[in-house]
Amino acid sequence: MIGIEQLTQILDVLPYPVFVKNAQHQWIYGNAAFEELMGHADYIGKDDRAFCPPEQVKAFRTADRRVFAGEEVVKEEEIGSNLFALTRKVPLVLPDGSTGLVGIILASVRPNAHPSDGGTPDDTVSLASGDHLRQLNESLSKRTLELESSLTIAELKQQAAMEVAHTDTTTGLKNRLGFKDKLAATIREAEETGRRFGVAFIDVDRFKQINDRFGHAAGDLVLKTVGKRLCELPDVFAVARWGGDEFVLLTELPNIGQNALVQGFEEAHTYTFRPIKSDHGRIEISGSVGIAVYPQDTTYPDDLMRYADMALMVAKRQGRGKVLSFDAKINNALSRRMQITRDLPGAISNNEVRPFYQPIVCAKTRKIQGVEALARWTHKDLGPINPEEMFEIAHGCGLATQLDARLHEAACRDVGPWLNTGAIKYLSLNISPMDIVSIDFADRFLAELARTKTDPKTICLEIVESAFVDNLDTARRNLDRLHKAGVMIALDDYGTGFSNLRALLELPLDKLKIDKSLIQSIGSSYKIADLMTSIMQLAGTLDVKIVAEGIETKLQSAFVTSAGCDLMQGYMFSRPLSFDAMDRWLAVHQKRVA
Ligand code: C2E
Ligand code: MG
Ligand code: MG
Secondary structure, eight states: OOOHHHHHHHHHHOSSOEEEEOTTSOEEEEOHHHHHHTTTOOOTTOOGGGTSOHHHHHHHHHHHHHHHTTOOEEEEEEETTTEEEEEEEEEEEOTTSOEEEEEEEEEEEETTOOGGGSOOOTTEEEOSSSTHHHHHHHHHHHHHHHHHHSOOHHHHHHHHHHHHHTBOTTTSSBOHHHHHHHHHHHHHHHHHHOOOEEEEEEEETTHHHHHHHHOHHHHHHHHHHHHHHHHHSTTEEEEEEEETTEEEEEEEOOSOOHHHHHHHHHHHHHHHTSOEEETTEEEOOOEEEEEEEETTTOSOHHHHHHHHHHHHHHHHHTOTTOEEEOOHHHHHHHHHHHHHHHHHHHHHHTTOSEEEEEEEEETTTOOEEEEEEEEEEEETTTEEEOHHHHHHHHHHTTOHHHHHHHHHHHHHHHHHHHHHTTSOSEEEEEOOHHHHTSTTHHHHHHHHHHHTTOOGGGEEEEEOGGGTSSOHHHHHHHHHHHHHTTOEEEEEEETSSOOOHHHHHHSOOOEEEEOHHHHHTTTTOTHHHHHHHHHHHHHHHHTOEEEEOOOOSHHHHHHHHHHTOOEEOSTTTOOOBOHHHHHHHHHHHHHHHO
């Protein structure tokens, strides 16, 4: 698509004088041929009165008014003292919404002019005699034919309108529509020439935070600067703003492999995402990139865009500032994700997602104290689904709360008999991070317990640190209320998060669960003993019990026991088991400890 500048150039190349008048009959534009016709006089903002005798002005205005009223007028006019012209005038809506007109002088004659005067433009029919009108008509029909077979005013108008529709106003780059057009044209050309090219989706990381922190003007500056830098990249032949903080570009691909492609983009990334100087000082920016290649990945435009977008999604999930190109792995991962997303709601309502139970034992006596309920779902085609993946997807589609509520209710019903007989003392339930900071969470959770007639004192709620980093106050209010009702609170995965000491002090915690990744470094890192000692000291200060998670070996269990851990959980005692299997496990366990 061409820009306004190119459009002006086109108009200047035309041999026909073209002008635009506003509703006050003032000229607001003239192309080069019109400027020449006007003898390069200063006519912009002036009207015909400055150049023509009153009777001509009257005639012009009568015609102009018909055009302003919506009519297209083709008329012979005498202009000035020595020029007869055939002018076509077409209504034109101006940027302020008012109606003006565009005029084009299709042919003109100077009856008394002579080539030696030097003032005869190429498109002027010079006549010495008075039969200029016949000549004018002949000239006109020739010109009109030429004009209509090449570029008509309507086409020019259409091009200008297209230009506006295809441009993003903030960055001046193409928008989605403009980009799709360019991509389609590039593919058409590539089909004939065998050209290869890459499509890249680029996303400014944490753009919302930039906007929130520095204001929208700074946000716009970031978008403009990133857009400009992308245009400056070598081999890039189209850049567009896809929307929000997303850009998309087309780039030439010499015959290089996938690695070189990613490497090239990594260099481009370094160039594009340099800090930006603004009134607020330096703004640090980073971006993620997803790439797809024509024709290697696909030859369909929509799929190319989709694949590049998929690669971007995966890149973003891997952290900030990543460049990834689409491949089979990404394709599989995303179709798997789509399948899970599609089937999860049905699985929840059909109770296909079930709690399994893993024992938590006393470190000293090895007697079972509680069980942790862990979600299990076996998908009919994909097999067992990792609960972390399942909860991430559930969170993404707003199903996590419902899924947890179902699982908690099922677990409370399952575990009731074990609690009643004293086979276990408590049930540990996991909760999705977002729930703890939702205002009515404590009430909903207690209502869940009441519905299943579960004593809150037999429940331990496992929370993770990421849950309250952004909103400690709401988390504390919910947890205080639950704690008062008797629910125990455990901080899960301790040692992997932010170790927010203020949160540890303020929240009503009963247990810290040391993450299995720390337990796994027992035997391979000297520092683990010191670390364990300091965690035990912290536990003493906070008056909480320590649970060591992920105990798989005798070495690990001996280590944590001697370090002073209170409770242990891990494959060494049992993997998570279905209700029936856990029921059998408990029977065997009870006999063994008795
Ligand atoms: P988590 O709460 O920290 O659960 C402990 C994870 O460690 C479980 O993984 C468990 O199967 C695993 N594990 C236990 N013992 C061992 C061991 O000895 N070695 C190793 N390598 N792993 C062990 P799982 O079941 O895959 O669950 C992963 C995470 O998913 C959980 O981590 C929890 O954050 C989340 N999750 C599971 N069920 C639920 C649920 O019902 N609701 C919510 N919100 N999250 C859940
Ligand atoms: Mg847990
Ligand atoms: Mg854990």
